[in-house]
Amino acid sequence: MSNLRDDKPRFSSGPRPAPLQILPLPQCATSAPTSPPLPPPRGSRWRGFLAGVGRITLITLVGGAGTFYYLTYKDRHPGVQLPYDPSKKNIVVLGSGWAATSFLKNIDNTEYNVIVVSPRNFFLFTPLLPSVAVGTLTSGAILQPTRYLTRHKPRQVTVIEAEVKAVDPQAKTVTFADESEVKGAVSSTTINYDYLVYAVGAETQTFGIPGVQEHACFMKEINDAENMKRRFMDCIETAAFPGQSKEEIDRLLHMVVVGGGPTGVEVSGEIHDFLVEDLKQWYPELADRIRITLVEALPSVLPMFSKKLIDYTISTFKEAKIDVLTNTMVKEIKPQSVVLQMPDKTMADVPVGMVVWAGGNKPRQLSVDLMNQYPELQKNRRGITIDDCLRMVGPSDSSVFALGDCTSSGYAPTAQVASQQGAYLAGIFHQLLKRDAIAAQLSETMAAGNTREAKQLRWRLERANNLRPFHYSHQGSLAYIGHDRAIADVNIFNKAISSGGVATFLFWRSAYLSTLFSLRNRFLVANDWIKCRLFGRDLVRD
Numbered sequence: 202m203s204n205l206r207d208d209k210p211r212f213s214s215g216p217r218p219a220p221l222q223i224l225p226l227p228q229c230a231t232s233a234p235t236s237p238p239l240p241p242p243r244g245s246r247w248r249g250f251l252a253g254v255g256r257i258t259l260i261t262l263v264g265g266a267g268t269f270y271y272l273t274y275k276d277r278h279p280g281v282q283l284p285y286d287p288s289k290k291n292i293v294v295l296g297s298g299w300a301a302t303s304f305l306k307n308i309d310n311t312e313y314n315v316i317v318v319s320p321r322n323f324f325l326f327t328p329l330l331p332s333v334a335v336g337t338l339t340s341g342a343i344l345q346p347t348r349y350l351t352r353h354k355p356r357q358v359t360v361i362e363a364e365v366k367a368v369d370p371q372a373k374t375v376t377f378a379d380e381s382e383v384k385g386a387v388s389s390t391t392i393n394y395d396y397l398v399y400a401v402g403a404e405t406q407t408f409g410i411p412g413v414q415e416h417a418c419f420m421k422e423i424n425d426a427e428n429m430k431r432r433f434m435d436c437i438e439t440a441a442f443p444g445q446s447k448e449e450i451d452r453l454l455h456m457v458v459v460g461g462g463p464t465g466v467e468v469s470g471e472i473h474d475f476l477v478e479d480l481k482q483w484y485p486e487l488a489d490r491i492r493i494t495l496v497e498a499l500p501s502v503l504p505m506f507s508k509k510l511i512d513y514t515i516s517t518f519k520e521a522k523i524d525v526l527t528n529t530m531v532k533e534i535k536p537q538s539v540v541l542q543m544p545d546k547t548m549a550d551v552p553v554g555m556v557v558w559a560g561g562n563k564p565r566q567l568s569v570d571l572m573n574q575y576p577e578l579q580k581n582r583r584g585i586t587i588d589d590c591l592r593m594v595g596p597s598d599s600s601v602f603a604l605g606d607c608t609s610s611g612y613a614p615t616a617q618v619a620s621q622q623g624a625y626l627a628g629i630f631h632q633l634l635k636r637d638a639i640a641a642q643l644s645e646t647m648a649a650g651n652t653r654e655a656k657q658l659r660w661r662l663e664r665a666n667n668l669r670p671f672h673y674s675h676q677g678s679l680a681y682i683g684h685d686r687a688i689a690d691v692n693i694f695n696k697a698i699s700s701g702g703v704a705t706f707l708f709w710r711s712a713y714l715s716t717l718f719s720l721r722n723r724f725l726v727a728n729d730w731i732k733c734r735l736f737g738r739d740l741v742r743d
Contacts, residue, residue, distance in 0.1 A: 272720055276349075283356040289314045290637075292630070293375055293392065295365055296400035297324055297347050299616045300605030302718065303623025304398055305350050305358070312634050315351070316359045316392065318377050322347050325423055326722065327616060328713060331467040331681075333426040334557075335433070335475040336738035340423055342725035345718050365401065368571050370596040373397070396600050396633075398626065399571070399593065403562035403584070403606040403614065412534035417558035420464050429557060433472070434742035436554035437480070440487055452552035454491045457539055459531055460559030461497030463505075463680040466514065468557050469495045470683025473521045477684070479738045494524040494551075496541065501527060503688075505613070505678050506699075510688040513701045517682050562614050568607050584609035589670030591626055602626055612673050625671045636665035679709050 290313055294301050297319035308315065326343040333340055351358035363377040366389070375397070378389040405421050407413040418429040433456070439445075440453040456472055458465045472493055481488040495502065495518070502525060503511050518525050526541070532548065533540040534556050541549045564572070564584050572579035572586075575595030579586055585603045586594045587610055593601040604622040606614040643658040677691030687709035688701040700708075710730070717723050 276353075276720060279353045282352075282354065283311070285314055285357055285359070290395035291316060291393065292396045292398060293318065293394035294398040294400065295319070295368075295375065296402055296605070297321060298400060298402045298605060299324075299327070299619035300400040300402075300623045301398065302345075302347070302350065303620040304400070304604075304626050305347075305354070305623075306718065307624045307627035308354075308630060309627070310354050310356045310358065313630065314356070314359075315354070316361065316394075317347060317351065318361045318363055318365055318375065319347065320362065320364045320380065322360065322362045324350070324718065326713075326717060328679075328716075329726070330420060330423070330426050331464065331471045333423070334420065334429040334468065335471045336430060336740075337471060337474070337733050338726060338729045340427060342722065342729050343717075344423065345722055349719065349721075365567055368397070368399070368567070368601075370397075370571075370574065370593075370601050373600060394600070396630070397602065399568075399585070399601060399603040399607065400605045400619075400623070401565055401567060401607050403568075404565050405558065406561040406563040407558070408560070410531055410533065412536075413531075413558055416534045416536055417459070417556045420468060420557060420559050429468075429555070431742055432555050433475075434740065437484060437487065438742065440490075440554075441484065448552075450487070450490060451492075452537060453554040454487060455494070455551070455553045456492065456555050456557070457494045457496060457551070457553045458557045458559060459496045460561075461495060461499065461502030461504075461525075461527070462559065463503065463678070465495060465497070465557075465559035466503060467681045468559060469493055469518070469523055470521075470681050473523060473683040475738060477521075479740065482737070483740060492524070493522075494526060496526045496529050496531060498530045499527065503680060506680070506688060506690050510690065510699055510701055514680075514682050514688060517684065517686060521683060523683075562606050564607060581609040590629065590668045591622060591671055602629075617676060618673055621673055622671060629668055632665060632668060636662065639665055679712060681706070681709055 292308075292310075292313050292315045294304065294315060294317045297317065301317070301319070302324045305315070305317065324345045324347060326345070329338055329343045332338040333343060348360050351360055361377065362379075362381065364380040365375060365377045367376040368374075369376075373394050374391050375394060376389070376391040379385070405419050418432055419425040420429070436453045436456075440450045445453075458469050458472075476488055476491050476493075480491065501511055503514060506514075515525055526543075528544040530542040531539060532542050535550075538550050538552050539556055541551055543549055564582070568585055578595045584606070585608045587603050587608050588594060591602045591604050591608075591610075592599045593603045595601075604610075604626060605619040610618075610622075612618045639658055639662045643655060643662060646655045646658055675692065677689060679687060679689050679691075681687045682701075685703055685706050686701065687706040688699075689705045689708060690697065690699050692698070714723050714726060717726065
């Protein structure tokens with residue numbers, strides 16, 4: 202069939218054609234260059250910056266929190282201590298104030314047994330005591346348990362809360378008793394010592410003025426600050442009681458601070474802050490009637506500061522309406538008034554609601570009894586006479602060291618002096634340890650008959666017996682004068698610098714924060730300052 206299609210492949214006898222190739226088009230030499238990439242929108246740059254700041258902030262917060270946790274964990278979980286070793290010499294420390302605490306902090310007790318006897322089991326940061334008296338700080342913020350400090354020493358330290366009753370340098374014994382409310386079967390005992398660190402402090406000097414002990418608030422211990430706050434709020438609430446006469450209200454709201462030193466000035470400044478920042482809000486009908494009077498027997502307040510800062514303090518007090526009476530003496534304190542001898546020698550019976558006594562110091566009865574054992578050598582009624590190496594004059598074996606406010610060393614009874622004395626004495630005990638080691642080596646050498654080595658050891662022993670004397674290095678004076686202002690006389694690179702104002706107030710706070718003995722106290726004090734700034738002071742009278 203011719204119309205049918207033939208599906209068989211047909212073959213050609215000629216050559217097969219090459220496959221079709223597609224060649225790239227030639228580029229034109231005059232074509233335009235490629236344009237640069239467009240910049241990111243402005244919003245993305247800002248987002249990138251914020252992201253970077255966020256990462257840095259997160260890293261800082263996490264790192265800071267981790268460091269804080271590590272330090273607090275380390276404080277609460279100290280390492281294992283060496284046990285009490287009967288073969289080591291015993292150092293008995295009396296007191297837990299600035300001098301004793303500085304000594305405990307700096308002493309290396311690896312080769313000593315240390316025993317602490319004190320009527321209180323804590324260290325009190327006294328420069329911030331006026332802040333507790335008006336509620337700026339809580340009591341616990343400036344208290345540091347003694348066992349916290351001793352628990353971090355290489356060898357175990359025995360801490361005994363007791364009242365020392367007698368010290369016998371001849372027998373080298375200390376007798377003490379438990380004066381707490383809860384007593385056990387044994388409430389009194391006597392222990393022996395090889396060295397005694399006598400740092401019992403002093404008590405408030407009343408100069409025998411009638412009524413001071415009975416009617417004034419002191420500013421020496423933590424109980425004093427709490428008592429002043431309670432008395433202050435009593436005056437406020439009593440003045441707010443219905444039916445009080447104007448004269449009685451004015452009496453109740455008149456606060457007199459006796460003593461123009463740093464403590465008296467700071468108490469006056471803190472009371473003024475309490476008045477301006479809190480009482481005006483909660484007692485508007487009474488706040489404007491509160492009067493603060495600072496009484497000083499000397500011609501000027503703050504005699505340890507420069508005249509420029511004294512004038513600045515007085516002008517600040519005048520601006521704050523705080524009366525400053527200099528050359529004025531207190532003759533008597535009555536239940537509702539104080540008798541003042543004015544500069545013209547006239548007497549004035551001034552009605553008051555509260556008197557705060559920030560006077561000087563006098564020796565405790567325990568110190569007087571100790572001094573009476575050496576009447577020919579201990580004639581200074583202001584405190585125990587000591588030599589240049591803080592050794593008590595009297596005991597023949599030089600085993601009693603006295604430091605701090607209980608002594609009459611010629612230095613001012615300040616926390617700065619006591620702290621430096623404690624650190625110095627810790628170094629002295631390190632030198633005494635070397636001396637005892639040389640003496641033991643000399644005894645063995647002489648027994649062996651080695652005269653040449655014995656001669657060298659005698660020379661070394663003589664050098665070790667020459668203790669370097671104590672030298673006080675004054676770092677400056679600080680005082681808070683109220684209204685977020687402070688004054689400072691400090692030495693920086695052997696150059697005296699005097700300043701006052703808000704910037705000095707910030708320096709005052711940072712200096713005290715760094716001086717606190719533990720991270721716990723720094724955290725609590727800073728927290729109280731922030732809490733007081735945000736919510737005000739506590740007005741509760743407990």
